[in-house]
Each structure stands twice: as structure tokens, then as C-alpha cells.
Amino acid sequence: DLPQKVNIIEVGPRDGLQNEKSPLTIEDKVDLIDRLSKTGLQHIESGSFVSPKWVPQMANSDQVLKQIKRKKNITYSALTPNLKGYHLAKSANADAVAIFASASESFSHKNINCSIAESLKRFESVLNEAKRDNIPVRGYVSCVLGCPYEGEISAQAVFDITQALLQMGCYEVSLGDTIGVGTPLKCKQLLQLLLSQIDASRLALHCHDTYGQALANILTGLQEGIFSFDASVSGLGGCPYAKGASGNIATEDLLYMLNNMNIETGVDLSSLIKVGASISHKLNRKNQSKVGAALSA
Numbered sequence: 001d002l003p004q005k006v007n008i009i010e011v012g013p014r015d016g017l018q019n020e021k022s023p024l025t026i027e028d029k030v031d032l033i034d035r036l037s038k039t040g041l042q043h044i045e046s047g048s049f050v051s052p053k054w055v056p057q058m059a060n061s062d063q064v065l066k067q068i069k070r071k072k073n074i075t076y077s078a079l080t081p082n083l084k085g086y087h088l089a090k091s092a093n094a095d096a097v098a099i100f101a102s103a104s105e106s107f108s109h110k111n112i113n114c115s116i117a118e119s120l121k122r123f124e125s126v127l128n129e130a131k132r133d134n135i136p137v138r139g140y141v142s143c144v145l146g147c148p149y150e151g152e153i154s155a156q157a158v159f160d161i162t163q164a165l166l167q168m169g170c171y172e173v174s175l176g177d178t179i180g181v182g183t184p185l186k187c188k189q190l191l192q193l194l195l196s197q198i199d200a201s202r203l204a205l206h207c208h209d210t211y212g213q214a215l216a217n218i219l220t221g222l223q224e225g226i227f228s229f230d231a232s233v234s235g236l237g238g239c240p241y242a243k244g245a246s247g248n249i250a251t252e253d254l255l256y257m258l259n260n261m262n263i264e265t266g267v268d269l270s271s272l273i274k275v276g277a278s279i280s281h282k283l284n285r286k287n288q289s290k291v292g293a294a295l296s297a
């Protein structure tokens with residue numbers, strides 16, 4: 001049976017904007033998040049507390065988090081690679097933080113400049129402090145269906161790192177198809193291994209749509225019982241350390257599919273389409289959401 005309700009985690013303001021050549025101003029980022037807040041979304045990943053030398057696009061995340069008009073029922077979260085980032089996120093009043101690991105040793109080095117084992121040590125100190133502060137911690141695992149440097153990644157490696165993050169105290173782990181190379185059968189096999197020991201409520205899928213496979217992989221996830229999915233308004237996104245990685249599944253496209261399957265999300269498609277059209281216009285790029293392009297034409 002398919003889930004009746006799905007959680008959508010909007011990652012556009014983070015994943016979507018971390019790779020933009022001409023970064024948005026603080027004002028424009030705040031405006032984007034405030035508009036998204038009015039669509040019914042309940043979780044908006046709003047920035048990253050990473051090194052500004054590594055990702056200058058996210059350097060003003062503290063100002064962004066401080067200036068948005070917060071709604072009570074919305075979680076505004078941010079990425080934190082280490083304790084320094086965690087402290088900055090906390091002082092900017094992030095409601096939740098996300099640590100980000102990788103199932104690929106090479107990607108871990110390129111993305112956060114350390115081995116997987118070293119990253120787990122850093123994350124453990126973030127989790128320990130966050131537990132004391134009552135700040136929920138989400139986990140990411142990148143490269144779950146393939147790596148830009150290593151190619152194939154074993155499902156067992158994904159399982160091991162996912163289990164480690166959950167045991168450390170992450171409330172949920174989001175499985176990242178970082179470069180969008182995954183296809184449904186492979187996705188299904190991975191999920192079946194993970195779900196043999198992990199409850200579906202602890203997993204999310206984070207599908208980049210580089211090869212046009214994101215919705216097919218998400219449908220596979222639904223069929224396996226997953227009910228949390230990351231998505232990015234107008235399909236914004238990419239990772240600066242994964243060459244060629246394009247945006248996440250567009251939130252509009254995900255919502256169109258879920259609405260027509262009578263799966264509840266609480267998000268209003270027509271208001272989201274307006275936000276997607278406006279941010280595409282602002283960034284001077286083609287709307288990457290097919291649904292958005294079709295319905296706002």
C-alpha cells in the first residue's frame with residue numbers, strides 16, 4: 001500500500017542556491033523563503049553553515065535565518081558540517097540542523113575534506129551538543145546510487161553509514177542520489193536492503209534529476225513505504241563538489257504526482273508554481289519544473 005500522507009522537505013533555498021553563479025542577495029533569499037512559507041510546506045532547508053571559502057553562496061545564511069518571517073508550524077533548518085557550523089546555526093535560531101556524510105570515500109574528501117570515519121567523529125560532537133540543546137538533527141548520505149568519482153557504490157556501504165547516523169541520534173536519514181544516476185530497480189534493491197533493518201519512518205529520499213529519473217525513483221520509494229522526500233522549487237540545485245549535478249526533483253512536479261495519486265502533503269500546488277516562476281525569473285533561468293512550465297505558461 002502506498003502512504004496516504006507524504007512529508008515534503010523543501011531544499012531549494014539551500015541545495016538550490018548553493019551552486020548559483022550569481023548568488024541572490026539576502027533580501028531575495030528571505031523573500032524566497034517567506035513565499036515558500038505561505039504554500040503549506042512544513043520544512044524548509046534555509047541555508048548552510050559551511051566554510052564561506054568553500055561555498056560563498058551560503059555565506060549569508062545567518063542573516064537569512066534571522067530575517068525570515070517564521071511561521072510556528074514550519075521547521076527552518078540548515079546544514080552544519082562540524083561544531084563550528086552547529087554553533088553558528090544555533091545562534092541564528094535554526095530549528096533543526098543537518099549533518100552530511102557520504103557513502104563514497106572520495107566524495108567525502110572532496111565535499112568536506114575528510115574521510116568518512118573522521119566525518120562521523122565530527123558529527124558525533126554535533127549530535128551530542130544538539131541533544132543537550134534539544135535541536136533535532138537530520139542526516140544525509142550522499143552518493144547512495146553512484147558517485148561522480150568512484151562510480152558504483154555498494155548498497156552495504158550505504159546501509160552501514162545510514163545505520164551509523166541513526167544510531168548516533170539522527171531522527172531521519174535522507175538518502176542522496178547526488179548526481180541523479182539512480183534508476184528504479186537499483187533504487188528498489190537499495191531500499192529493500194535498508195528497510196530490512198530500518199523503519200521507513202527514519203528514511204527520506206533526496207533525488208537529483210540529472211538523468212530524468214527522480215520521479216521514477218520517488219515512486220519506487222513510495223512503493224517501498226518511504227514517505228519523506230526532498231524537493232526543490234522549480235528544480236533549482238546542484239552540488240559544487242559533484243560536477244554536472246543538476247537540480248533536485250522540482251517540488252511542483254513531485255506535488256503534481258502526489259496530488260493526482262490522492263496522497264496528502266498539505267502543500268498548495270498553485271501557490272508553489274507562482275514561487276517557482278518568480279525565482280526562475282529572478283535567477284534568469286528556465287523553469288526546471290515541467291509542471292511549473294506547463295501551468296504558468
Ligand code: HMG
Binds near residue numbers: 054055111142
Ligand atoms: P577545512 O578547510 O578542512 O576546515 O574545511 P578547517 O576545519 O581546516 O577550517 C578551515 C577554515 O574554515 C578555518 O578558517 C575555519 O574557521 C573555517 P580560517 O582559519 O582559514 O579563517 N571553518 C568554517 N567557517 C564557517 N563555518 C564552518 C566552518 N568550519 C571551518 N562550519 C569544511 C572543512 C567541512 C568546513 C569544508 O570542507 C566545507 O565547508 N565543506 C562544505 C561543502 C558543502 O557545503 N557542500 C555542499 C553541501 S552537501 C550537498 O550538497 C549534498 C546534499 O545535498 C545531499 C546530496 O545531494 O547527496 C546534502
Ligand code: MG
Binds near residue numbers: 178
Ligand atoms: Mg543535494
